[in-house]
Amino acid sequence: MKGIVFTEFLDLVEEKFGLMTLDEIIEKSDLPSGGSYTAVGTYEFQEMLQLVTNLSAVTGVSVDDLLMTYGEHFFKVLEKSYPHFLEQYQDPLGLLSSIESHIHVEVRKIYPDAELPKFEVLDLTESTLVMMYRSSRALYKFGLGLMHSTFAYFGEKAEIEAEKIEEDGSVVKFSIHKI
Amino acid sequence: MSDQEIAVLKRALQRERLARKKAESILEQKASELYDTSQELKKSNLALQSLLREKSSELKGVFENLVDAYVVMDLFGNVVKMNEAAEDLLGFRMEEEEVNLMSMAHPSEVDRVIQAFDKLMKEDSVANFEVRIKTLRGESKTVHINASLIRDEQHKPIAAQGIVRDITELMQLQKQKEELLESLGRSNEELSDYAHVVSHDLKSPLRSIDALVTWILDDNKETLDETTLANFDLIKQTLEKMEQLISGILEYASATSMDQKMLAVNVSDLIHGSIQMLHVPPGIQIEVDSGLPQVMCHPTKIQQVFQNLIGNAIKYMDSDAGQIHVGYQERDSHHEFFVKDNGPGIGQEHHQTVFKVFQSVSPKSSSSGVGLSIVKKVIEFHGGKVWLESVPDKGATFFFTLKKDL
Numbered sequence: 116m117k118g119i120v121f122t123e124f125l126d127l128v129e130e131k132f133g134l135m136t137l138d139e140i141i142e143k144s145d146l147p148s149g150g151s152y153t154a155v156g157t158y159e160f161q162e163m164l165q166l167v168t169n170l171s172a173v174t175g176v177s178v179d180d181l182l183m184t185y186g187e188h189f190f191k192v193l194e195k196s197y198p199h200f201l202e203q204y205q206d207p208l209g210l211l212s213s214i215e216s217h218i219h220v221e222v223r224k225i226y227p228d229a230e231l232p233k234f235e236v237l238d239l240t241e242s243t244l245v246m247m248y249r250s251s252r253a254l255y256k257f258g259l260g261l262m263h264s265t266f267a268y269f270g271e272k273a274e275i276e277a278e279k280i281e282e283d284g285s286v287v288k289f290s291i292h293k294i
Numbered sequence: 295m296s297d298q299e300i301a302v303l304k305r306a307l308q309r310e311r312l313a314r315k316k317a318e319s320i321l322e323q324k325a326s327e328l329y330d331t332s333q334e335l336k337k338s339n340l341a342l343q344s345l346l347r348e349k350s351s352e353l354k355g356v357f358e359n360l361v362d363a364y365v366v367m368d369l370f371g372n373v374v375k376m377n378e379a380a381e382d383l384l385g386f387r388m389e390e391e392e393v394n395l396m397s398m399a400h401p402s403e404v405d406r407v408i409q410a411f412d413k414l415m416k417e418d419s420v421a422n423f424e425v426r427i428k429t430l431r432g433e434s435k436t437v438h439i440n441a442s443l444i445r446d447e448q449h450k451p452i453a454a455q456g457i458v459r460d461i462t463e464l465m466q467l468q469k470q471k472e473e474l475l476e477s478l479g480r481s482n483e484e485l486s487d488y489a490h491v492v493s494h495d496l497k498s499p500l501r502s503i504d505a506l507v508t509w510i511l512d513d514n515k516e517t518l519d520e521t522t523l524a525n526f527d528l529i530k531q532t533l534e535k536m537e538q539l540i541s542g543i544l545e546y547a548s549a550t551s552m553d554q555k556m557l558a559v560n561v562s563d564l565i566h567g568s569i570q571m572l573h574v575p576p577g578i579q580i581e582v583d584s585g586l587p588q589v590m591c592h593p594t595k596i597q598q599v600f601q602n603l604i605g606n607a608i609k610y611m612d613s614d615a616g617q618i619h620v621g622y623q624e625r626d627s628h629h630e631f632f633v634k635d636n637g638p639g640i641g642q643e644h645h646q647t648v649f650k651v652f653q654s655v656s657p658k659s660s661s662s663g664v665g666l667s668i669v670k671k672v673i674e675f676h677g678g679k680v681w682l683e684s685v686p687d688k689g690a691t692f693f694f695t696l697k698k699d700l
Contacts, residue, residue, distance in 0.1 A: 122313075138302040141309070151309040153317035155324075 116163055117226065118156035119192065124166065125152065127188050132174060140169040157228070160252055179256045186260020194268065207265045207273065208244045208293065212236050232258065242293040253284035262291065363458040366444070369451060371395035371411060383460055385431035393430065400426035400434060410439075414454055418443050424461065435462045489547035493540045500540070504533050542664035546651060549595070549668045549675075559593045561586040561631070565620055568601035578608055578616035586622050589629055589696050595672045596696075600633070602665040603692050607635035628678065628695040636689040645682055669694070 129137045141150035144165035148158050171178045194201060200221070204210040210218075214234045222229055232250035239245075248255050259277055266273045272294045280286040295303075357364060363380035367373050373393045381387055384398060399407040403426050414420045419442040426436050441456035511518075511526055518526070565582050574580060589596075600620070607618045619634040640648060649670040651663065669692075673680045677697035684690035 134306060135299075135302055138305055142305075149309065149312065151312035151316065153313045153320065155317050155320045 116158055116160045117154075117229065118152050118158060119154040120189070121152040121158055121163065121166075122154045123189060123192050124163070124185060125150075127185060128166075128170060132170075136170070136173055139173055140166055143169045143173075160230075182254060182256035183260040183263075186257040186262075187264045188260070189257070190261050190264030190268065201268065207262075207269045207271055208239065208242075208291070210265055210269075211246070211262060211291065212239050212244050237288075244289075244291045246289045246291070247280070248287040248289060249285065251285055255279075255284050255287040255289075259289075262289070360457075363460075364455070365458060366453055366455045367395055368453055369415070374453065380458065383429070383435070383437070383458060384427075385429035385433070391430070398427050398429070400428050402426065410441075414441055414443060415451070435460055436465045437461060486547050489543055493544040496540050497537065500533055500536055504530070507533070539663070542651075546664045546668055546671065549598075549671045555592075556590050557593055558588050558590050559596075560588050561596075561622070561629075564593060564597045565600050565604075568597050568604060571601055572605050572608060574608060575611075575616075577614050578611055578618060580604065580618045580620070583619075583621040587624070587629055589698075591676055591696060592672075596676070599669050599672050599694065602669050603633040606665060606692075607633060607637060607690075611635065611637045613637065625695065627698055629698060630693060630695045632691050632693045634689065634691040639684040639686040639688055639690050640682065641684075641686050645684070648682070649680065 125137060128140070144150070144162070146162050146165065148156075148162060152158060167178055167181055170176075171181055174181075200218075201210070204213075211234075215236070219231050219234075222231060230252075232248060232252070232254070235247040235249070237245040237247055248258060255277055259275060262273075262275055274292045274294060276290040278288045278290070280288055357377050360377055360379060363383040364377045365373055365380050365384075366375035371394050373388065373395070376384070376388055384393070386393055395411065396404065396407065406425060410420050410423050410425070419440075421440050423439040423441070424436065425439065426434060428434055438459040438461045439456050441454055443451045444453040444455055446452050507526060507529055511523075562582070562584075565586070569580060569582075604618060604620065608616070611618075613636055615636075617636045619632075621632050621634070623630045623632075649666050651667040670680050673694045673696070678695040680692065680694040682690055682692045
């Protein structure tokens with residue numbers, strides 16, 4: 116997993132829960148990196164899983180909610196780092212429907228070893244988008260947070276339904292309706 | 295600040311420090327990778343530049359050394375590039391004048407040039423376009439042009455290129471050849487007509503002499519002595535010989551007349567046809583090989599060849615057990631036929647002369663002396679050769695060939 120996902124996560128934890136909580140979850144986790152991350156590095160997904168699980172245990176906030184909040188926050192990182200990329204899109208459905216066909220294609224050019232989830236477009240109309248999410252990481256809540264932020268970025272609102280096709284969350288059907 | 299807070303801060307600081315070092319090492323590695331890649335790129339860039347220079351120089355060489363004129367025009371027909379051969383042919387230099395295609399077209403060819411240029415634009419190329427031009431020096435020339443459109447990477451036409459060949463001389467030669475052939479045809483016809491007229495004109499006084507001699511004989515039968523009668527007989531024989539010679543001229547003159555078409559014929563049929571036309575005395579056996587080929591020829595002419603050769607073998611046969619053998623041998627590019635006999639044979643000194651007109655070797659009166667010359671004329675007309683092999687008193691063999699791809 117790319118280092119920027121870790122550094123941004125730790126920054127957010129420190130901002131929301133303080134340095135003590137951040138130190139606590141790092142100390143509680145068994146991290147090969149020792150909790151020392153750089154945005155340009157690459158780290159085991161397992162480390163993120165432990166950090167999120169321990170944060171949930173310490174704060175009492177569910178893992179799902181934590182991931183969704185992090186997803187909402189992470190969009191700001193993308194907005195800051197790749198503004199010209201977002202400017203190519205006129206509306207949120209256009210952006211979301213081209214994750215697989217355009218965005219991930221470009222991501223792979225910069226990070227050939229990136230392990231990316233799959234987003235298959237099942238249906239796209241003026242106001243709705245149905246996509247199938249597939250990832251062994253089962254981080255669909257993170258994705259959901261990103262989607263919410265996408266609509267906020269364009270100043271629009273949507274109802275997003277996430278239906279688990281696989282119980283573990285590795286296959287999820289997103290049905291997005293613009294309001 | 296509590297000890298715990300100090301410990302947390304220390305750990306946080308340690309983590310940040312480690313992260314920084316890690317980042318530095320990663321960036322260091324990336325920088326080194328970038329450097330390597332940039333070096334590689336530089337190298338391949340140099341290689342590409344040198345390749346480009348090499349190819350450009352090759353192309354320039356081809357362009358300049360092209361024997362034919364090479365011209366590049368824009369899409370409006372303005373000449374934008376040309377080689378030396380083109381400058382020589384068209385009579386101007388790029389640096390000195392701006393020239394459009396239309397200004398080079400001969401006034402009578404303007405419409406055709408416009409049509410050809412339209413075709414080039416629509417169909418991408420024009421092949422074997424022959425047209426008259428007027429060079430800037432004012433000379434009229436005939437040129438042969440192959441042209442094509444040049445397109446850019448988006449497949450948009452950007453220019454047109456053409457190879458222009460001066461065929462003025464070639465066309466003149468072609469014209470001369472045609473005129474020569476026509477005049478040759480006319481002379482041949484005149485010659486043939488002449489032969490007909492001459493033979494007819496010569497024969498009528500002969501017939502008059504013959505009639506007069508017959509009357510003199512009839513009127514004076516009683517009074518003429520033996521010697522005079524014998525002389526009259528000689529006159530009549532000589533007249534007959536004369537008549538044969540004149541017929542021979544006519545036959546020879548028409549031996550290769552082109553009235554008939556070339557046909558694929560079975561040679562066996564031709565040989566048997568010619569034997570039927572001949573009187574074969576009882577003492578002579580004629581053997582014809584089987585498995586003779588089909589050949590492309592003028593059938594009646596080749597039948598005449600066999601008739602003459604077999605006829606000669608019969609005519610001069612001096613043996614009581616005459617044997618005539620007509621055979622065949624296949625050669626790479628030719629069919630080879632022969633007519634072999636066991637007659638008196640022909641001396642070496644006559645092997646060339648027998649094929650000449652009126653060169654009969656035999657004193658026999660029935661020989662007109664044109665038979666073998668007709669054979670030679672017909673065979674040569676068919677692209678073949680005729681020759682003979684002979685041992686005096688043992689017989690003679692006449693060979694001739696016919697080209698396979700007629």
